[in-house]
Amino acid sequence: MAQTTAGTAAPRIGEVLVTEDRLAERISELGAEISRDYEGRELLLVGILKGAVFFLSDLMRHLDVPCEVDFMAVASYGSSTDSSGVVRILKDLDVPIQGRHVLIVEDIVDSGLTLSYLLRTMRARDPASLDVCALLTKPDRLRSNVAIRYTGFEIPNRFVIGYGLDYGQRYRQLPYVAVLAD
Numbered sequence: 001m002a003q004t005t006a007g008t009a010a011p012r013i014g015e016v017l018v019t020e021d022r023l024a025e026r027i028s029e030l031g032a033e034i035s036r037d038y039e040g041r042e043l044l045l046v047g048i049l050k051g052a053v054f055f056l057s058d059l060m061r062h063l064d065v066p067c068e069v070d071f072m073a074v075a076s077y078g079s080s081t082d083s084s085g086v087v088r089i090l091k092d093l094d095v096p097i098q099g100r101h102v103l104i105v106e107d108i109v110d111s112g113l114t115l116s117y118l119l120r121t122m123r124a125r126d127p128a129s130l131d132v133c134a135l136l137t138k139p140d141r142l143r144s145n146v147a148i149r150y151t152g153f154e155i156p157n158r159f160v161i162g163y164g165l166d167y168g169q170r171y172r173q174l175p176y177v178a179v180l181a182d
């Protein structure tokens with residue numbers, strides 16, 4: 001990768017896959033759908049740090065059912081682009097979820113192995129219901145039989161950045177989702 005004179009790597013922002021407008025439009029639709037489905041119930045949104053923070057905070061503003069938010073942070077063993085499904089909890093939930101309606105909010109589901117682990121762990125805590133809302137999925141990569149109730153966008157098998165998604169902790173603040181350029 002070319003270096004600038006300042007010695008910092010040049011931006012690696014490639015093709016934009018989901019524009020800021022499309023994100024806003026789809027998140028508003030998802031919010032309406034979730035609000036309808038959970039009418040009369042109280043929802044606990046569980047965001048998976050760090051990537052889902054942006055999506056979760058925008059989604060939550062479109063929910064008109066009573067809801068609370070909590071976060072979990074996990075580290076997935078594996079290479080930088082492939083998760084192994086062996087997951088370590090770095091930060092657990094602050095509150096018990098027994099008897100609660102829980103919606104896991106994920107930025108992206110790739111192989112689905114991380115999500116599969118999270119679902120197993122949370123199901124064991126006996127919530128009243130447990131579902132998943134993922135902003136992005138890569139159907140070609142899915143290796144795990146996880147049911148994703150709400151999906152923002154299905155994208156091709158490319159490594160993406162922006163709107164919470166990082167490359168080496170950078171690029172999360174981009175207001176759109178783009179491919180990481182070579």
Ligand code: 5GP
Nearest residue numbers: 083109110111112113114158159160165166
């Ligand atoms: P999985 O266990 O589904 O294979 O991996 C899920 C995790 O891998 C995501 O939560 C995310 O942290 C990371 N990941 C997977 N695909 C991408 C991608 O295209 N871009 C970025 N930035 N992270 C990804």
